[in-house]
Amino acid sequence: MTSSDARADHIAHFPFPFPHDQYRYSTNVEPAGNCTETVAGYWGENRIAIDAHYHRELAEREQILAEDPSRHQCLPHMVPAAWDAMLTLMRTLADEYPDTMTLEKRRDEWLWKNDILGIEHSFVFGDLDTLPAPPLAYICSQIQEDVVLLDQREGALWGDAGLVTFAADWSFGFDVGMSFLEIHGPVPRVHSEKIITRAHNFLMRLGPGQSYRRTNWTLNIDGKLDTSTETYPGWGKDRRTLADGPLDDVGDRLFLRTEVQHLIRLAHSGAVMFLIRTYLLSFRDVASVPEWGERLYKVLEDLPVDMAEYKGISRIREPGMRWLLTYGSVET
Template sequence: MSITIDKDPDSAVLPERIKRFPFPFSSDSYRYSANVEPAHKTVPTEAGAWGAGLIDIDENYLQELAERDGILARDPSRMQVLPHMGPAVWDAITALLPVMAEENPSIMSFHREGNTCRWRNTLQDLDVEFTVGDDDSLPMGPLRFLGSQIQDDIVLLDIREDTMWLDAGLVTFAADWSFGFDVGMNFLEIHGPVPRVKEERIVSRAHQFLMRLQPGEQYRRTNWTMTVGQRLDTSTETYPEWGPDRATIADDPDLPNKLHLRVEVQHLIRLPHTGVLLFLVRSYLLPLADIARVPAWRETFGHVLAELPEDMAEYKGIIRYRKAASDWLLAR
């Protein structure tokens, strides 16, 4: 059975940032759930569609990668690889680059003979040869190289002792958490602070699902919060730079342009050779002013914010301004 979504009559003139935005809500209320589905599945929305590819490359590609460079220069701890995780990083590179070349043949190509690889990225005027397994063949190192090619944050979870351990990653765009603090922790420890997940067994069910993934399998889910300003780096380390804005945005007359819905598209991939779980997190920001250009989104998000339980609003850090945001959306 096919499902037809009624689009706004003006959707054809919407900018790409709205057409491609992964709007995460399908009803007027939100509760935590695993919401896992197969990757590479196009999701139609009232404005357009998203999700056809594994690695999304958009108009912000060079800007976001430059921002990542600056963050890593200021804080190298945002990238860490425990000694036993080197093979998993190479597994991730050889799994992702061919997919990127296949999805973007006009701007990228990948060729491999044995362990010798050649990667071209015309967006960066890059043409590089490297040897799989030889860290010195990539001057910046393999994980840093991968992080220079994709906008996603990268987390690698080793699987041992019947659980998953965060043992490597490159995370420059964390949403109110600290990658450096979580390195070396297991999956259940990392998600311990999230409200309701223990009572509703959401994390334990997600843990069981991920542990059962077979090598090569790819799934995805979405998560959301809100961010003041066009700021991707809202990590715990930079809280003094962005935290105070939460207290003042509700009274700011420019709230619709400054307050953003932040959506993460999280890909979950069991790497084919090492069996390590690759967790990719791509973050998107869209201001309320743009949300309101799609009437169905404006109404749905307004109701979600109004109905969201207090403990969830507190955990997401939106409790001080969610009413102002909801009132603006629903009054349009």
């Protein structure tokens, strides 16, 4: 596949997150596993998405974990849930990619094959000595999604395990052990409008094996996947350099960042698994789909100040809007 073909394919399967010209916080959940059509193509047919960035993103995850092992956390009581998550993800991969992924039960052992990475490995469920790494670390080395596991107890959900290397201005290492409501405490409007309470109650009611999805978004500079608070000194200054730099650079430096979040109740442990897959599309590529460029401009223009500040885009949305008007064929 040529670079132009890869770019066209990436645009065609980008999960553009705006169904309307205005954006406000909402639970916006829908059943998982169904294709969503867009004006450029479609997305969402699989719960786990493998694309042309597979090897590059896995290599980046490996490097991040080597430099900061705290991105992987599993409180002791969540070990069974981590095993449950690993096996669930393997089953999903084998179901969605049967030509390259297989999972077989052989007496007391499981045989896992990932032909893309050349992996063939036997393990005993629950026996850490039969894996080369803890279960979450092992399976997350083979998927592009971040994973967070929520324990349900005391009438609440708690973020007690996960592996997150591609956070958007938050820290899993800081949030681990906090309740779902505490984690979302800083988000403006969601408490006064009862959005987080409704989302929390929805997740608490998920039945075993049920899966849903939602999207979230922000803006990103230079297409960085890891914009966690731990690495802020390395990327925080990018907002200033973009805002103060030439306008014609904005189309290639400013990205729309979409997260597709899958919410799955694990059948055996009862934990709720969040899969967070990050997609990045430059403003130039967004504007190559005229309907997307128009809508992104309107969303940014209408976005309330407190929401823009929380997303960290107050300084960069105005250059993005000016670029869309000047170079993106947006009409006002």
